[in-house]
Amino acid sequence: MGLWTRVAGFERGDLTRALEDHSLIQATLMRTTIHLVSRGEYWRFANGVRRSRQEWAQRLGALPPERKLESNAARLRDALRDGPKTVKELGELAKGFVGTLGLWVDLVRVPPSGTWERRRADRLALAEDWVGPNDSTEEEGRTHLVRAYLRAFGPAGWKDIASWAGLSAAEARSAASGLELVHYRDEAGGQLVDLAGAEMPADDVEAPVRFLPHWDANLLVHARRTGLLPEAHRPRVFSTKNPFSVGVYLVDGHAAGAWSLVDSRIVLDPFERLSKGDQRAVEREREALEAFHA
Numbered sequence: 001m002g003l004w005t006r007v008a009g010f011e012r013g014d015l016t017r018a019l020e021d022h023s024l025i026q027a028t029l030m031r032t033t034i035h036l037v038s039r040g041e042y043w044r045f046a047n048g049v050r051r052s053r054q055e056w057a058q059r060l061g062a063l064p065p066e067r068k069l070e071s072n073a074a075r076l077r078d079a080l081r082d083g084p085k086t087v088k089e090l091g092e093l094a095k096g097f098v099g100t101l102g103l104w105v106d107l108v109r110v111p112p113s114g115t116w117e118r119r120r121a122d123r124l125a126l127a128e129d130w131v132g133p134n135d136s137t138e139e140e141g142r143t144h145l146v147r148a149y150l151r152a153f154g155p156a157g158w159k160d161i162a163s164w165a166g167l168s169a170a171e172a173r174s175a176a177s178g179l180e181l182v183h184y185r186d187e188a189g190g191q192l193v194d195l196a197g198a199e200m201p202a203d204d205v206e207a208p209v210r211f212l213p214h215w216d217a218n219l220l221v222h223a224r225r226t227g228l229l230p231e232a233h234r235p236r237v238f239s240t241k242n243p244f245s246v247g248v249y250l251v252d253g254h255a256a257g258a259w260s261l262v263d264s265r266i267v268l269d270p271f272e273r274l275s276k277g278d279q280r281a282v283e284r285e286r287e288a289l290e291a292f293h294a
Contacts, residue, residue, distance in 0.1 A: 001213035004292055012116045019111045025131055026109040026121060028102055031166045034109065034121055041144065043134050046106055046127065048141025052166050054103050063100060073104045077126065084110045084125040142167065142175035147195065154194035155184045207253035209281045211289050214245050229255045233271045251278050266290040
């Protein structure tokens with residue numbers, strides 16, 4: 001869904017084929033959540049986040065003694081040497097510590113799980129077997145994290161970059177030392193950075209209607225991006241009664257309503273009144289999203 005709203009002509013089968021031919025890799029990466037990245041970039045992402053994720057687990061006290069951790073990691077590698085297995089197939093080996101061991105054993109989630117037809121991404125493989133040999137370093141990985149964020153979301157502040165990557169702001173700044181950056185100021189005078197040469201739209205470029213999926217990166221609960229999600233609408237998206245977030249649709253770059261899939265229909269929950277022209281634009285996009293789900 002996130003790809004559909006951003007990539008012209010994207011179809012559901014495109015994603016499944018990319019996962020099956022290993023050109024797209026699904027793995028637990030930034031912020032210990034599941035992401036999709038290209039095969040050529042996987043090791044840079046994995047190397048960039050590994051140490052900060054391990055240190056996070058150590059701070060939580062979620063780890064067994066070191067000798068037990070090493071033994072469990074070796075057992076997990078051995079269990080996956082002859083090919084991918086589901087969490088169920090791994091049996092007792094998976095209970096209680098696969099998530100933790102994934103910080104020490106590079107694992108990827110492989111099809112048919114994690115596709116549109118089988119949503120649960122519970123079939124695991126060793127990254128070196130599915131992706132290929134590790135071909136980057138931690139330093140290259142951390143630099144790539146900053147580059148990847150800015151090419152998608154720049155100009156941005158260091159706090160946002162670091163939060164997305166799972167690094168400290170100081171680590172993000174250090175990782176960016178080899179990048180050529182340009183500097184801007186936001187409306188409040190805060191510092192923003194971007195990649196030199198990155199395309200900047202003109203001030204008068206019209207923002208088209210877009211439907212964003214649940215948990216879209218633009219709507220992370222900790223980031224109060226009031227330009228995109230006005231505070232008046234925030235309780236409609238994030239609340240204790242609705243802990244799973246909702247999908248929203250954007251009009252002129254801000255959330256104007258929520259959407260949901262009900263009995264094969266895309267149903268809208270408007271947050272505000274729209275002009276007739278905007279209503280027509282929302283309806284066209286709603287129909288296209290409904291066709292995508294069909």
